[in-house]
Ligand code: HEM
């Protein structure tokens with residue numbers, strides 16, 4: 095907890111991120127309307143990752159945390175990505 | 189030094205607090221460990237009674253003591269209790285808590301209060317699961333796997349049971365977080381990573397699986413609840429959902445979960461075998477790394493439960509291949525244990541007998557697992573009693589017997605009294621015999637085509653089923669003898685002083701029973717965990 099000073103994120107910043115999240119949500123909806131076949135899922139997942147990344151980096155303050163915590167979180171994400179990725183051996187080849 | 193004598197004061201009394209609240213609100217890792225021990229073993233006994241009832245029903249063809257609905261509920265509750273309330277929390281919660289901090293030279297775990305919270309979450313989850321049996325539509329009848337579409341439609345109380353399991357999952361995650369932090373941060377001076385006892389190594393690998401895989405179970409169970417309560421249709425093909433996706437989600441957690449069950453058991457065995465062979469463990473680093481390898485590779489094989497589910501052929505091939513890969517680190521361990529025994533000066537006391545039977549029974553379970561892991565053969569034995577035999581060999585013959593080994597090996601340390609050797613060995617003999625009669629017969633029945641999860645079967649399976657049921661009684665008789673002998677010994681038996689087993693890990697260097705703070709002064713690790721040169725029995 096040593097490098098823990100309070101980080102006040104400015105309102106403009108927070109609102110900016112919020113707007114970005116809304117735009118990305120709209121993008122998710124838009125993707126479902128386009129004919130992309132199996133790639134639809136890839137697109138939706140990519141947008142979801144971008145959104146989660148913003149929330150974690152700014153709202154959850156991961157941007158200001160130490161290297162260790164970031165690595166641990168990264169490990170969790172890689173695990174999740176691998177798990178989701180492996181289900182594609184099934185979904186894409188049915 | 190008082191270390192080697194029976195301690196006049198110990199964690200049982202040295203804080204001056206002895207009432208019930210001094211236990212259920214204690215943050216001492218040893219007390220929490222014992223809380224976990226008694227609660228998990230209590231649920232084990234509940235599960236055993238249910239298992240025996242299932243076996244009585246199967247004793248003869250036709251209805252014996254219960255109808256199909258009761259049978260379905262009983263095998264579900266048996267499975268849920270054994271998996272979520274006994275075997276997953278069993279070793280980390282009980283023996284991990286009791287022994288691991290002392291093994292690394294720490295006074296407690298990193299987050300003692302979180303530790304207490306995780307026991308409480310376990311209890312709350314257990315109470316919710318038990319409530320689900322007697323409320324709403326009655327005990328769930330889906331099997332412990334809660335497969336959709338049945339679990340989203342059945343009128344039984346699946347939602348509440350699933351919610352209880354959800355809570356128990358958090359308890360497991362918290363234990364994992366606590367153990368990873370403790371092993372990283374609280375090792376004593378000189379306790380390098382390669383001086384860690386292998387039990388601690390196995391808990392470390394397990395903890396990572398608990399942290400990374402359990403959230404997926406939690407989410408899956410929330411989706412089942414959403415499906416039932418809100419009708420989301422996520423798993424319903426008529427509404428664009430995918431029922432096979434449920435099986436993916438469930439097994440993404442539940443296959444790694446079998447490593448949460450077996451890895452710490454392998455750790456126990458790795459600690460006991462060298463002590464009773466008076467030889468350093470063979471291939472220490474290989475055993476330590478194979479735990480990590482099992483944890484990593486074992487997380488990528490879940491599809492082997494789904495070969496007949498309609499999953500794509502590509503996935504079948506990939507998951508079948510990966511399953512065979514996991515056999516390698518498991519076999520590394522088995523060969524290393526055997527090599528440790530070679531030319532050792534072996535003494536066959538109860539902990540060692542249970543540890544040795546672990547090796548045999550786990551190997552039978554593991555090898556029968558390859559029959560299930562090979563996509564071609566699995567099609568024939570999927571959902572038969574072969575599977576039931578297989579996983580009891582691994583979970584009961586493996587983890588269960590390792591827990592019995594740990595009970596005889598470590599509990600005397602914490603009670604300062606010991607069990608009697610002869611009845612323990614007779615009990616072991618009964619259990620070992622009954623176990624094989626029961627479960628080997630099940631495997632034969634499965635090979636011949638008897639399906640699992642049915643209360644009735646074709647008449648030609650009658651004789652072997654009778655044999656299996658008689659086996660379950662022999663097993664139960666051994667179990668009763670073992671528990672009576674063990675607990676009589678712990679409460680009223682001969683004193684257990686000093687280091688009778690001659691262990692070289694740190695827990696054998698502290699007073700018996702250990703004081704609340706574990707060590708007098710700061711411990712320093714000066715030798716490896718299996719260096720017996722300076723150890724006096
Ligand atoms: C005396 C001890 C035991 C007996 C007699 C016993 C017996 C049985 C029987 C008869 C079944 C159901 C077979 C079927 O119709 O499908 C079963 C299922 C099961 N048992 Fe046991 N068992 C015992 C101990 C254990 C232990 C120690 C564990 C785990 C640690 C365990 C875990 C399970 C699981 C997960 C199932 C599957 C439930 C399901 O199908 O959903 N059992 N057992």
Ligand SMILES: [Cu+2]
Nearest residue numbers: 443490492493
């Ligand atoms: Cu599996």
